[in-house]
Amino acid sequence: MEKRLQGKAIIVSGAGTAGEGIGNGKAAALKFGREGAQVLCVDQNGDAAAGTAERIREEGGIAQVCQADVTSAADCDLVVDSCLKSFQKIDVLHNNVGIPGYFEIVDLPEDSWSKVFDVNVKGMFMMCKRVIPPMIKNGGGSIINISSIASHRPLPDAVYCSSKGAVDALTLYIARRYGRHNIRANVLLLGYIDTPLARPAWEIEKIKEINLKQVPLRRFASPMEVANVAAFLASDEAAYINGVILPVDGGLLVSL
Ligand SMILES: NC(=O)c1ccc[n+]([C@@H]2O[C@H](COP(=O)([O-])OP(=O)(O)OC[C@H]3O[C@@H](n4cnc5c(N)ncnc54)[C@H](O)[C@@H]3O)[C@@H](O)[C@H]2O)c1
Numbered sequence: 001m002e003k004r005l006q007g008k009a010i011i012v013s014g015a016g017t018a019g020e021g022i023g024n025g026k027a028a029a030l031k032f033g034r035e036g037a038q039v040l041c042v043d044q045n046g047d048a049a050a051g052t053a054e055r056i057r058e059e060g061g062i063a064q065v066c067q068a069d070v071t072s073a074a075d076c077d078l079v080v081d082s083c084l085k086s087f088q089k090i091d092v093l094h095n096n097v098g099i100p101g102y103f104e105i106v107d108l109p110e111d112s113w114s115k116v117f118d119v120n121v122k123g124m125f126m127m128c129k130r131v132i133p134p135m136i137k138n139g140g141g142s143i144i145n146i147s148s149i150a151s152h153r154p155l156p157d158a159v160y161c162s163s164k165g166a167v168d169a170l171t172l173y174i175a176r177r178y179g180r181h182n183i184r185a186n187v188l189l190l191g192y193i194d195t196p197l198a199r200p201a202w203e204i205e206k207i208k209e210i211n212l213k214q215v216p217l218r219r220f221a222s223p224m225e226v227a228n229v230a231a232f233l234a235s236d237e238a239a240y241i242n243g244v245i246l247p248v249d250g251g252l253l254v255s256l
Contacts, residue, residue, distance in 0.1 A: 003036030004235045009087035011079060013070050013127060014097035015041035016048020019196040024146065025096035026052045027223035028230045032094070033061030035231050040083045044069040070097050070123030080130040089138045092234045093131045095124045095145045098167075101159035113159045120163035121170065128174055132183060140182025144233050145171045147187045149249050153256040168245055175243030184242040186233050191249025194220040216251030 010032045014025035022030075025043070032039050033056035041056075043049035046067030053063035066082040068075035083090050101108065101116045124145055135141030150157065151164035167187065174185035192198065192211055202208040202220070212218055226248050232238055233246075247253045 003034075004237065005032055005092075005231060006036035008032075008037045008091040008234065009040070009083060009089050010037045010092040010094060010234060011040045011042060011083050011090060011127070011131065012094045012096060013042045013079075013123070015039075015052045016043035016045045017052075017196055018045075018048075021196040021199075022223050023195040023197060024190070024193060024223045024226050025094075027227040028094050028096060029053075029063070030056060030059070031224065031227035031231050032092075032234065033063055034059060035235070036061075037092070037234070038062040038064075038087045040064050040066055040079070040086065042066045042068050042070075042079050070127060071118045073126055076123075076126040076130055079127065080134065084134060090131050090134045090141060091138070092142045092144065093127055094230060094234070095127055095143065097123055098146055098148070098164070101157050101163075103158060104156055105158035108158050116159040116163050117166070120160075121166045124167055125170060128170070128185075132174075132178060132181075135183050136178075136181045141184070142234050142238070143171070143174060143183065143185040144230050145185070145187050147171075147189050147245070149189055149191050149247065149253050149256070151189065152253060171245070172243050179242050184233075184238070186238075186241060186243065187245040188226060188229060188233070189245055189247040189249065189253070190221075190226060191215065191247065191252035192220045193223055193226055193248075195223055214252055214255055215249070216255050219250065221248065221250060 012029040015029040017023035041049040056063035
């Protein structure tokens, strides 16, 4: 039976994982590989991206690596060139890179604001800008931008909330403007996902208890549960889904 992403060329940004274990980017890359896609694993940490690509290949999939910082225009050019050179097309862009800021607004240094916006918003903008022309040439594509429930329900992190709000708006803009070219753009609005970056906070029992009580499903998600939804949005099964901000949060958004 044909796999549902068979032959699709997919760029995953932040495809490595910060530290041990599996983060959202790596999980998505692995899932895409398992579904038959050709995956370009992009990360500023080349070893981490290579680790993900190796695992995809070990599982019988197709993967290439591109070490790149999404805040660099030259690196974003390199990513798109690498994908076109390796796979001759770009079907899907999975924009996963995102970092927290950690400050309340009154304590937030201006340079932290700029840094987080550069990574979380400008990086996504620069990647979208570059994949849209080849997608149009190829008859369409799917852009999946990773956001957070923080864009709808503020966390005590002013720049993170603001930057994810910009990610949502950028995605809706692309959905409206480029739908006519059969390019779909959608957001995954993540709740509490059990990743190496998020887990340290839950080592404090009190925080874990409070966060778990906020989620109607009473558990955190595994990054693979996010990856499953991303695979759907990347696939032709989602051919009529465009401009959607889709929570993957166990119901957190309706309970906060
Ligand atoms: N983990 C959660 O609970 C949670 C909740 C809501 C939203 N999110 C979002 O999910 C996404 C992934 O988060 P994660 O914690 O799973 O991380 P992850 O493990 O998927 O990604 C981190 C990777 O991104 C790479 N990276 C960082 N900055 C980069 C840059 N400038 N250029 C290229 N690569 C870069 C890192 O090297 C690392 O390998 C983020 O957008 C985050 O905001 C996560």
